[in-house]
């Protein structure tokens with residue numbers, strides 16, 4: 006069997022010290038295969054964002070192990086020296102809101118990532134246009150961000166997360182501001198992209214509308230994860 | 241890689257250009273202040289060039305005739321002519337006064353000179369030199385007087401026969417040249433009432449009005465009303481004469497002070513203009529601080545408005561350097577717009593300043609560098625704020 010895209014064992018994260026210490030993650034175990042879209046659900050304050058930030062290499066866990074495609078990135082300490090390059094090349098991010106850069110047009114919002122990775126502008130833009138086309142917003146490449154509808158903006162932000170073809174994508178409540186139809190569309194897109202690029206996608210959500218779409222779910226409560234089978238209904 | 245700073249500026253160019261223009265007007269004022277200082281120095285140099293003099297002979301222990309009052313007897317020039325190396329000498333008086341003309345009043349520096357001697361206005365842009373010994377005048381264009389205009393100075397009417405250009409006092413007042421005798425009368429003679437008054441007082445003074453000494457009172461009164469003083473004797477030296485040697489001789493033997501052109505330069509720039517220069521320097525410092533504050537404030541607010549974008553940029557892998565560079569470039573962009581607007585504004589409004597504004601290219605270059613330096617420093621606060629932005633902030637809490 007192929008290497009799991011994401012493998013997490015006994016991950017813990019403590020904020021603060023002494024009396025003020027908060028154990029946000031106490032023992033997280035996860036395993037996600039390439040091309041899989043899993044839901045991560047739990048009540049507010051359960052540690053969802055903390056887990057995403059650890060996996061996204063923007064905060065440092067306290068202990069445990071995280072591996073991407075079989076390679077440890079954290080094992081009671083970072084195993085990668087350049088976390089910035091790790092985020093840029095191997096992790097895609099989708100946020101609650103599109104968070105596009107308002108002063109760049111659609112193409113450059115997406116092309117920025119390959120450019121940051123050192124690709125020449127023309128090549129980066131070509132890559133961006135292809136990804137935008139894959140997300141059905143190929144006709145808006147020259148538009149300014151403010152000219153797009155909310156749904157189009159979310160597609161562009163997904164294109165940005167995928168343009169470097171990272172093995173994993175972390176989506177933080179990506180459907181929160183959307184109505185039911187649009188929310189399901191986003192999930193359908195994420196599923197299609199996971200299939201197409203063999204990306205492992207974790208979707209943090211408490212959105213009842215989309216929970217039934219996941220084949221597999223992780224519940225997180227009080228800093229610990231529990232795996233559950235989902236309904237896997239087509240979005 | 242695309243230039244993020246330029247894209248951001250183009251996206252919100254209205255605010256940016258508006259700020260740049262405001263900054264530019266400040267920079268324009270700053271450049272004008274520097275120009276006014278340069279104008280003062282240049283006016284001083286022009287002042288020294290007017291009479292074609294090599295030495296200025298003034299009253300002992302004074303910094304005359306421009307920086308301090310000086311009084312020299314008007315027959316001193318004869319003995320000065322006897323000193324080896326002195327080729328020509330001319331008596332000159334200076335008096336700043338208000339005169340009236342057809343269209344109003346003007347403040348001028350009345351210069352009394354002897355035609356054909358050092359101290360006469362060299363180059364006329366219109367009219368002719370003074371040929372009569374009384375009541376003719378040569379005016380600088382700055383005074384607003386025109387050829388053949390009649391003006392009243394104290395008790396007499398003068399006619400303007402010639403015009404000069406760039407002949408102004410160290411204070412920037414245009415010069416009005418008149419024959420020496422007329423100027424002496426204006427400067428040293430009192431009006432009729434004062435005259436009568438003084439005579440009566442002398443007559444009442446027993447020391448001057450002694451019964452046993454006939455003619456004493458008349459002699460005293462005559463000496464009081466005579467005006468045999470000038471402010472400076474200008475000397476032109478023979479080509480092979482050593483000016484410092486001649487000056488030394490005058491100091492030693494004639495009980496007068498003698499200044500070379502270099503001495504006068506030093507007196508005008510280091511002493512007379514020094515206060516103005518300090519004043520202008522103060523303005524430069526204040527304007528620089530104000531400009532820096534404006535740039536810092538604008539760049540800082542622009543950055544704070546972009547905190548979320550900066551967090552996203554960091555999260556997706558932008559270097560701190562990339563973000564710092566973006567902010568620095570925006571600050572410098574503001575500086576460039578400001579400088580262009582400022583330089584243009586300074587050039588446009590220079591002619592309507594009452595004082596001479598001399599905009600030197602060197603000052604513009606120094607100004608541009610200073611503006612860029614100030615903008616760079618002003619961006620530091622914003623850059624620090626941007627570097628503190630946590631990439632984790634892009635992920636919801």
Ligand SMILES: Nc1ncnc2c1ncn2[C@@H]1O[C@H](COP(=O)(O)OP(=O)(O)O)[C@@H](O)[C@H]1O
Nearest residue numbers: 020027029048049050051052053054055056637
């Ligand atoms: N930076 C922080 N410092 C201290 N405590 C934190 C910090 N971030 C989150 N926490 C705490 O960790 C716990 C988990 O938070 P979070 O991961 O944001 O949960 P969720 O995203 O599921 O709502 C909460 O109790 C929260 O108060």
Ligand SMILES: [Mg+2]
Nearest residue numbers: 053054636637
């Ligand atoms: Mg959260």
